[in-house]
Amino acid sequence: MAARRNTPKQAGLLGGLGRYSPTALVLGGLLWIFLAIFILYPLYKLLYMTFVQNGTFTFASLTRILSRRGNRVALVNSLKLGVIVGILSTVVGFLFAFARSRANLAKGWRRFIDAIIVLPMISPPFTLALSMLFAFGPRGLLTYRLLGMTGSSIYGMWSTVWAQVLTYFPLAYLTLRGVLENINPSLEENAFSLGGSRLRVFGTVTLPLATPGLANSFLLVFSASLADFAIPLVLAGHTFPVLSTQAYLQITGLYDLRGGAALSFILLVPSLLIFFLQRYWVSRKYYVTVTGKAASGTNAPLVSRGAKYGLLAFCLVVSAFILLLYGMILFGSLVKAWGANHEFTLANYRYLFTHGLKSIKDTLYIAFWAMPLGGLFGILVGYLVTRKLVPAGRLMESVSMINYALPGMVVGIAYLLAFNDPPLVLTGTATILIAAYVFRYSPTGVRATIATLQQIDRSIEEASTSLGADLVTTLRTITVPLVLPSLFAGLEVTFTRAMTAISATIFLVSVNWTLITVRILESATELELGNAAAFSVFVIVVVYVVTLGLRGILRLLGLATVQEKTAVY
């Protein structure tokens, strides 16, 4: 019935609140307090630092920063890098997704591709940058050992581009795979049977239907590239400054907080713009164009034998290259000196568990705290918003997304500004690191919860009620088990990111609390590549084991099937 969904009566504020349960209101109020402290307040401090000087509003900081040629060049470089990486990643991602969903590949190949693609997603963002150094650096395996080149320079735009493409094309792949799988193959079969050639069908049916997905993928990768600072820091060198590295140097090198804030504001504007463009414009176009049931992934007529093997060959070459790069990390962690002395040693791991032990302990402590808190926060916000249990739910959802939409660097600087001075001094504590991860990565849990709950019709809870269950029983036996997979998705992402991310937290580490990723970056920039490699291997193994563990628990609980139906990574 049309009248079933009613919006609250607006009889004054208190009258309007009357229809909400007190428990939900208290919980919602608490969540708002956290959102205010850890998202809105830091953002406010960042804007204040950028635009207010001696109590008056001014553009002085921005103009001062932009008056420097280096920063203007960095801005242009950042945008150029983002566009190139966005396009290339989307192309590579599309080829993978197309091969996966349309080329009728054997199941084994599909599994293999998926297994490779996940590697860049669970490793620290600059792992591939590191292995690029191994492969193409001054003492690189390919450049120096095989080709005998000396003094070859890896630093610059193009190595940054390729490291970022390899790191971010899985993002494009996942986006586009979803899109292609949702295009009903019967549309293509129909066009084909109407007499279109394969290329024509591809050009007139498949590609136009995938266009919103391509746009979405480009925007996602563009903003990831814009926000990325670890890869440029390792590979870009002084010839190719970008905004994020400039902001980093402004703060760590020049101790110029105001300048850093202004630079990160310049970074913030395009990121937020893209986020809202992607969320409210592109994603809306999907639902108009893409309809029908998920395809089984077999679409024989569209891809000729030649094209199929061409696509497979492309995927395998790229996959092999990624494997090679990761193999080099492993190799590099087990030899005495990369490029000079390839004698086997465990010294790097000994270093890891002695000098690196503190960072390992700290990281695990922080990750294991951030994981449940991030998961819980995500599920609570998602639940309250979807079930309309609190007023202004949409606003709550949007605010909870802000730190996720912002480049990590911006969040880091904002936290630095917000929590360095009273009223809330958190600098140097574990809390500030945990908070940074929780509020930056819980949106995955929020989105997953919302997606799951939207699929769970309210009638399922009503069915339980009318069979005699009270509210608590219904929550325990029906709602929680159904939402549990989203909680686990949230846990997985928060943990993975807490282990691997660096951009938000590099400003927040201290003598008391440090992170593995920061140690990797230090080792990489100081060219202690063996240590960096050992740290990276450790992170990948831990993330992999914990991820598998979480999925195993879910399977033990008998909820894996539900997750497969509602999975969002």
Place this chain on the structure above:
Amino acid sequence: MAKTNQAAEIRLENISKTFHDRARGGAVHAVRPLDLEIKPGQLTTLLGPSGCGKTTLLRMVAGFEEPTTGRIIIGGQDQTKVMANKRDIGFVFQNYALFPHMTVYDNVAYGLKLKGLPASQIREAVGDVLEMVGLTGMEKRFPNQISGGEQQRVALARVIVTRPKVLLFDEPLSNLDAKRRVQMRGEIKALQKMLSITSIYVTHDQEEALAISDQIVVMNKGTIEQVGTPWEVYSQPRSLFVANFVGTTNVLPAQVREVQGSTVAAEVQGRVFRVQTSISPAVGSQVYLLIRPEAAQIAAAPGEEDLVGTVKGVTYLGEKVEYDLEVLGQDFKVVVADPQRGTVFEPGAQVAVNIPEERLSVVDH
């Protein structure tokens, strides 16, 4: 199986529901104040177009919506303020609302477990009810592993296993294909008769309502248009809305010439019909005369006295022929059952139309 409840009577007194929706200009009167009595052990259908308030009414009986005014009395007890989980009601949802993370067995056993029955008793009761709905052997399947019809049976089994006082059905068959729908409605009817549980069944399908109901409540715009047996609702519609919504009907605008007791003489284009009716319109007022297409007859070669119709369209449907005629300046449908070779009229033919006065009904303008 758990003990059978005494069939309960349901009484709705002055019940109404008003929603507030700013998008639709404030108050939406989904159900306007109404009274309704549902006899114990019977199956009553709430029939009406979408938006007529039938589902809202059903959800108030279930306890999912709180009535704006009025009382709900089930089995002599006022249940208006009783929570949905304490009402002892079985609700079958349009989308089945099966628990996706539970097997067929666990879905059906859910209500019994909540009642705290011993495991052996639950096993027996679930086994019995699954046999009753023909799902023996499906216990270990999950809802997404069985067909739509089977899901419907699980939803049914899940509520009847607890032997509730009242069964409520919210368009339970609308997600099934036509053949399965006819089969399932027969099964629901048979089960309901066997268990003799008082039931309310919401549908917008008039054929389904006619086939399944002991009593039909026709609703429109939040009010009740007519309450009656399927026969009464079909053959003696109380309003133009009921006549049009339940089946097809011919509508002849007429003017009242004379009223004598329960007989009304009304004139259509110079021709006077005498009709038995319970309403007493004023002489000279406008009314509608209604007749079902299958109640009128046509014959060849109209004579002087006959009402003449012109055939405008013919639809041959195998077991019957539908004619679109023009009679007394009105569009008029006639259905002839079991047509024989050579008796079907062609478009353009002039035919004699017989409108038996005892088959006419009168409704207010």
